[in-house]
Amino acid sequence: MVRATQIFAGAVLATPEARQARMALPTLVDEDRKLQLCGLEAMEQIHVWDNTFQPERLVAYAMGDARISGTSVIADGAAFRSRSRWYNLQFRCEVTPDMRDVLAFEFAVGEPIPYEDWLSHNLAAIH
Numbered sequence: 001m002v003r004a005t006q007i008f009a010g011a012v013l014a015t016p017e018a019r020q021a022r023m024a025l026p027t028l029v030d031e032d033r034k035l036q037l038c039g040l041e042a043m044e045q046i047h048v049w050d051n052t053f054q055p056e057r058l059v060a061y062a063m064g065d066a067r068i069s070g071t072s073v074i075a076d077g078a079a080f081r082s083r084s085r086w087y088n089l090q091f092r093c094e095v096t097p098d099m100r101d102v103l104a105f106e107f108a109v110g111e112p113i114p115y116e117d118w119l120s121h122n123l124a125a126i127h
Helices: 009-013 016-027 030-049 115-121
Strands: 055-059 067-069 072-082 085-095 102-112
Touching: 009 016, 009 030, 016 030, 030 055, 030 067, 030 072, 030 085, 030 102
Parallel strands: none
Antiparallel strands: 055 072, 067 072, 072 085, 085 102
8 A cells, every 4th residue: 555645635625626626525525535535645645656647537436335433435446537547446534524635545456447337336437
């Protein structure tokens, strides 16, 4: 697992381009808010870790259920889309009690998910 040394979600949400996401987050139920915040962090962490990845979408429960307990999110069966391919992903995320930012994050990028498996895991071919 790659452990984040810098957290990016707050900075990403502060950009003008993220206005819609910034406005929508507080309207979500707690579980969805945590998943969205951690998903945002995951996509930025992946890109910073290896800029050949351009994450554009993430599904925290694609290959298995995400576990949410208190301020922690554990997604061992996540997937992210980059450059028209889906990849396996695991991540651990800790958010602040007010669910406004990420406190800690670690992740592991896995192998590409075969195209023939996309439909059965609700992974969009095009978005």
